[in-house]
Amino acid sequence: MNGIWEQYKRLIIAILIGVLVFGLVQSAYYLLDKYRNHPAWPLIPAGAVAVFEIRDAGTQWRNIRNSAAWEQLRQVPFFSRIHQQAARLDSAVADYSLLINEQTIYVSLHVTAKNDFDAVFYIPAESSTEDVLQKLQRLFVDFQPMPRETRVYQGENLYELMDKTHSRVFTFLLADDYWVGSFTPYLIEDVVRTYNSLGRNNFQSAHASLFTARQLVADTPVRLYVNSQKLKEWIGVFAEASDMDMLAHLTDDVLLGLEIEKNRLRWVGATANERENQLTYFLKDNPPLPLRPIAGRIPGETAYLYRLAAADGGLLYRQLRKYWSVHQPLLLDAMDSLADKSNLDTEAFYQLLSGEMALAVSELSAEGMADRWALVAAKDTRKALRILEQAAKEILPTPKDTLFNERYGKLRIVQLPLPELPKLLFGEGFGGFRQVFAAANEQHLIFGNSLAAIKRYADDIDRGNTWALPEKQYLFDGMDSASHVSLIVNHKRNWSRQQNYLNPETEKRAIAYLRRWLFFTHFGLELNGKPQGHFAARVVLGHSDRKNTGSGEPVKLWEVNVGSPLREQPQLVINHNDRSVELIFQDQNNNLHLVSANGKKLWSLPMGAAITSNYSQIDYLNNGKLQYLFTTTHAVYLIDRLGRVVSGFPIKHDWGGVLDQLGVIDYDNTKDYRFAVSTNNGDIFLLNKSGQLLQGWAPRKISGTAAVPLMHVRTQSKDCMVAVQEDGGVMLMKRNGESYSGFPVLLQKRVYPAALVEPGTDFAAYCVRVLTENGELLKINFNGQIVAREQYYDDAGGGYFTFCTDRSGSGRWIVTRQVNNVLTGSGINGKWLFRILLADDSPHLVQFFGFGAGADVVAVTNTKIGACKLYLTNGDLLTREAIPTRLPVSVRLNEQKQILQVFVGNQNKLQAWEVAL
Numbered sequence: 001m002n003g004i005w006e007q008y009k010r011l012i013i014a015i016l017i018g019v020l021v022f023g024l025v026q027s028a029y030y031l032l033d034k035y036r037n038h039p040a041w042p043l044i045p046a047g048a049v050a051v052f053e054i055r056d057a058g059t060q061w062r063n064i065r066n067s068a069a070w071e072q073l074r075q076v077p078f079f080s081r082i083h084q085q086a087a088r089l090d091s092a093v094a095d096y097s098l099l100i101n102e103q104t105i106y107v108s109l110h111v112t113a114k115n116d117f118d119a120v121f122y123i124p125a126e127s128s129t130e131d132v133l134q135k136l137q138r139l140f141v142d143f144q145p146m147p148r149e150t151r152v153y154q155g156e157n158l159y160e161l162m163d164k165t166h167s168r169v170f171t172f173l174l175a176d177d178y179w180v181g182s183f184t185p186y187l188i189e190d191v192v193r194t195y196n197s198l199g200r201n202n203f204q205s206a207h208a209s210l211f212t213a214r215q216l217v218a219d220t221p222v223r224l225y226v227n228s229q230k231l232k233e234w235i236g237v238f239a240e241a242s243d244m245d246m247l248a249h250l251t252d253d254v255l256l257g258l259e260i261e262k263n264r265l266r267w268v269g270a271t272a273n274e275r276e277n278q279l280t281y282f283l284k285d286n287p288p289l290p291l292r293p294i295a296g297r298i299p300g301e302t303a304y305l306y307r308l309a310a311a312d313g314g315l316l317y318r319q320l321r322k323y324w325s326v327h328q329p330l331l332l333d334a335m336d337s338l339a340d341k342s343n344l345d346t347e348a349f350y351q352l353l354s355g356e357m358a359l360a361v362s363e364l365s366a367e368g369m370a371d372r373w374a375l376v377a378a379k380d381t382r383k384a385l386r387i388l389e390q391a392a393k394e395i396l397p398t399p400k401d402t403l404f405n406e407r408y409g410k411l412r413i414v415q416l417p418l419p420e421l422p423k424l425l426f427g428e429g430f431g432g433f434r435q436v437f438a439a440a441n442e443q444h445l446i447f448g449n450s451l452a453a454i455k456r457y458a459d460d461i462d463r464g465n466t467w468a469l470p471e472k473q474y475l476f477d478g479m480d481s482a483s484h485v486s487l488i489v490n491h492k493r494n495w496s497r498q499q500n501y502l503n504p505e506t507e508k509r510a511i512a513y514l515r516r517w518l519f520f521t522h523f524g525l526e527l528n529g530k531p532q533g534h535f536a537a538r539v540v541l542g543h544s545d546r547k548n549t550g551s552g553e554p555v556k557l558w559e560v561n562v563g564s565p566l567r568e569q570p571q572l573v574i575n576h577n578d579r580s581v582e583l584i585f586q587d588q589n590n591n592l593h594l595v596s597a598n599g600k601k602l603w604s605l606p607m608g609a610a611i612t613s614n615y616s617q618i619d620y621l622n623n624g625k626l627q628y629l630f631t632t633t634h635a636v637y638l639i640d641r642l643g644r645v646v647s648g649f650p651i652k653h654d655w656g657g658v659l660d661q662l663g664v665i666d667y668d669n670t671k672d673y674r675f676a677v678s679t680n681n682g683d684i685f686l687l688n689k690s691g692q693l694l695q696g697w698a699p700r701k702i703s704g705t706a707a708v709p710l711m712h713v714r715t716q717s718k719d720c721m722v723a724v725q726e727d728g729g730v731m732l733m734k735r736n737g738e739s740y741s742g743f744p745v746l747l748q749k750r751v752y753p754a755a756l757v758e759p760g761t762d763f764a765a766y767c768v769r770v771l772t773e774n775g776e777l778l779k780i781n782f783n784g785q786i787v788a789r790e791q792y793y794d795d796a797g798g799g800y801f802t803f804c805t806d807r808s809g810s811g812r813w814i815v816t817r818q819v820n821n822v823l824t825g826s827g828i829n830g831k832w833l834f835r836i837l838l839a840d841d842s843p844h845l846v847q848f849f850g851f852g853a854g855a856d857v858v859a860v861t862n863t864k865i866g867a868c869k870l871y872l873t874n875g876d877l878l879t880r881e882a883i884p885t886r887l888p889v890s891v892r893l894n895e896q897k898q899i900l901q902v903f904v905g906n907q908n909k910l911q912a913w914e915v916a917l
Helices: 002-037 057-065 068-073 077-091 093-099 129-139 185-196 208-216 228-238 243-249 279-283 292-297 313-327 329-342 346-351 381-394 421-426 451-463 470-476 491-501 504-512 514-519
Strands: 050-054 105-113 116-124 143-153 156-163 168-175 178-182 222-226 254-261 264-271 302-309 353-362 372-378 405-408 411-415 437-440 444-448 485-490 520-529 535-543 555-561 571-574 581-586 591-596 601-606 616-618 627-631 636-639 659-665 674-679 683-688 711-715 718-724 729-733 756-758 767-771 776-781 786-791 800-805 813-819 822-826 832-837 845-849 857-862 867-872 890-894 899-906 909-916
Touching: 057 068, 068 514, 068 535, 105 185, 105 228, 116 185, 116 228, 143 185, 156 185, 168 185, 178 185, 208 254, 208 264, 222 264, 254 535, 279 313, 279 485, 279 520, 292 470, 302 491, 313 329, 313 346, 313 353, 329 381, 329 421, 346 353, 346 381, 372 381, 372 421, 372 451, 381 437, 381 444, 405 451, 411 451, 437 451, 444 451, 470 485, 470 520, 485 491, 491 504, 491 514, 491 520, 504 514, 514 520, 571 890, 616 659, 627 659, 659 711, 718 767, 729 767, 767 800, 800 845, 813 845, 857 890, 867 899
Parallel strands: none
Antiparallel strands: 050 105, 050 222, 105 116, 116 178, 143 156, 156 168, 168 178, 222 254, 254 264, 264 535, 302 353, 302 485, 353 372, 372 444, 405 411, 411 437, 437 444, 485 520, 520 535, 555 909, 571 581, 581 591, 591 601, 616 627, 627 636, 659 674, 674 683, 711 718, 718 729, 756 767, 767 776, 776 786, 800 813, 813 822, 822 832, 845 857, 857 867, 890 899, 899 909
């Protein structure tokens, strides 16, 4: 019996020891977990703009450091210092492991001044104060202890190190098992106050919805907690008020998880929608709509797109009114006032809509103007437009007054004298329409901020120059299939707008590192409704998949030997079958060639004479197929894409001279073309589509040789023909050839062979811009008055000037001046852009390619030695090694890869070169 009892006691003791050991082990694991993973939220101030939560921080840092995006950022001094300090960290493995490896660290961002921000770092504490001081001093070799190494704030010891190089103080403390540090001392004081508040005023308690949303967000190693109430303040650090301000009111606080992908950084997360002053709160019961179908309706030169979409248009109207009543009551009052004055039934109008509305904004012109288009999907677009027309008629001065309208192709465009109508109908994000023109196609109502904007929209859609092109699809990468709210920004196209809003210091840094900025191709944001009442959020920062911005050495892609030296620049044209790019040019044996963009010869055609004009592509048969129109010395030719002369061509008349300019006019966008032919002795002939000479233009004699082809502009009810002569004569004529009052304007100075017509709000506000040979840029309005003079020369005078206009039709330009071997470039109002040292003082050929103000390229060709170099407009050299050519070049941009393709004539070869931005 005693033996059994002894065995029982030993069993009991063994069990107790086992329980004790298990308890000790579990306690150790608990303490270790608490020591390593105890969250820092009790320390983080409620006013932080955003907080990064980074698990296994060492691994995540290595992932970021190896990404293509970081390769670009580390070229900027601020990020370069981070990279160098991290490299030191890498070289001291023990310190690296102790500080962040396998740890969860936190970084909070804070606005510290009107134009400044800083971060606070929270790292789990595993070392004594002395150890940390020694590690930091080894890590940051430029740091030294302050004469007063510690100070006490609210009972906490604050330690300080001085950055000798940059005269900055790094302050840190030990609190709640974390080392907390920042270069802004008062932020550390804020941390102390937060910690001492015992949870009453920290980030987690103030933004509880973010932590509710954590179960809806993928468990990624890097998470970002965004305080939406601080977004406007955060944007203000870098820029003045802008259209981006509306982001602060789109959604509640957002939790996002980072996904690092080959050509983008994508943040995917959720928002809790607990505050009724956020737009997404009101949309949660209205299903979202697919995003991509609208791509074919967005013009290719769009800088940014804002889209609001929900399946039920009538419900959307009621939801928006609730939102406006909370957040934009003045806007709601203005809408109701308009409805009262015009008898506009806004609810009935919304019932006709399909629930999708979008704002597309073009890149800024040189004058700082941008086209705006509001696109609104409707079940019956024409009925919806009639409702708006009737409302506009109600506020006309007298019942006899009528609305201006004009037919342009398939569109009937009407002017609605209701300033800011899109904003009043669809909300704050649709502003910027001081004038309102509207049209309707089968799917959408189209609002434009000018008549010219609507026409440019129609032209882009007809030509297929939209975001549906294959090369534009990267803008949608990483976005969801359906969304309530979408914002997509094309960085290059939007650069000029952003530059206008940036504060001076931010603008200076951005220009200095423009190529790093260009590496990031686009920004995307979308918010999608979910059945549980939350909203999924998605933020995409797209970038090129190249790690380097290029060596500066162009790479030859291919070359084609055409048997004779090229006579002219190879011109880019469009293949109407697949919208791909091809090249057309003539050689010195008068053979015309068409070559594909990958170097395949398509055909050659003997012309028997030199081609004297540029090539215009027209849809002569109005069947969607494009032909090439041009002049030789004595005839007008039209060649189809297969290299065949179109029936009825060539057109020959007794021109009385050599043909040297060709303009194409399509008054109503109906493909009923007019051909304007100029001769070297100052005659202009206007022919109809069949080649017959038109009255008043057989010929219309002017006093000198034309500097540019005859241009046509319609200013609402008036057709205007603009002719600019090399001797400085500027003429404005009617369709019958008669001059308008105030013309001709005789400048008594020769002008550079380039000109721009800039649209205005009325006839008198339209202007012609020309550059005189001595560097004076003149602006002449349609009343024949010189309304602006800009001098691009200094007191010393002299030099060779070039007026470089963007042939894509963006309306942007630069003026260059060469004095000896120095080339300078300037923009509007004489804004200095660049200064380039040339190889010699021979006159250089300068071209301007507008790929977006952030990626505008200047090609400088030394025709004496046959060498072309490419630059950005901030003066950055893209090609240390020159491309061999004596002719003008053609350049196209691969937007996603950030690569230029340069097509040149080099002796008897057509060559294609690749240059990295």
